[in-house]
Amino acid sequence: MYKKRNIARHQLAYSLEVFNGINGKPIGFLGNVSENGLMLISHLPLMTGADFDLRLKLPTEEGPEQQIRLKAHCLWCHEDVTPQHFDAGFSLQWAPPEYGRLVSALQQYFSFYEMSASA
Template identity: 30%
Template sequence: MVTKIGKKIVMSERNSIRKHLFLYLDVFDKTNNQLLGYLGDISEQGLMFISQTQIMPDQLLNIRIELPENLQEMNKMCIDAQVKTRWTEPNINPQLNCIGCQFIDLDAEYIPVIQQITELLTFDEDFEIKRVRRP
């Protein structure tokens, strides 16, 4: 569910489909500018990034997603947001973790940017990707 409060978007339960990216974008911790990992999928409600770091569920993170410079269709250079980690799963590569996040504080100006990312940088809907190892 998407709730608009002034210029901010507040997200709750996921009800949109995330689209897997064919170009991973850098995800940084805004507080220390440390690379957290690489964006794996995104929707207007949340995202999943792939990281070498183990990040536990229920953490609040202030993140910055760096957008590609060579895509002129993008009218922003980054997405700044606060997210809450919801889950973590091992990646197929055991040295990596997939971390699912929900947007907590996202400025409404980023919604068209997320839509552009999903239009320009995602796989066809019929293409299936499995990044996490399921028991």
């Protein structure tokens, strides 16, 4: 029997776009994040073994977007199950404290929590 879902699903992919930190052009979207790395979903394969300057542009309520610059090393890249998409895994070489706060916020938002009986 069908049960009504108590926990809403959230998808990170296509929520936060990732840009080339040097020329500012988009290179993909965040697929997953952790304190030590990230997965990027791109329309083109990315070179493994290469170092990348990445930039995240985050919307803010107070005005101009917040930008987080990262230095990351591409460990792997393979074709996604979605046609014409590629997944690439990065280890972070450098990230500002704002990245850690973003990871915490995203993990909290995209995690499943049981609803209390009083809710």
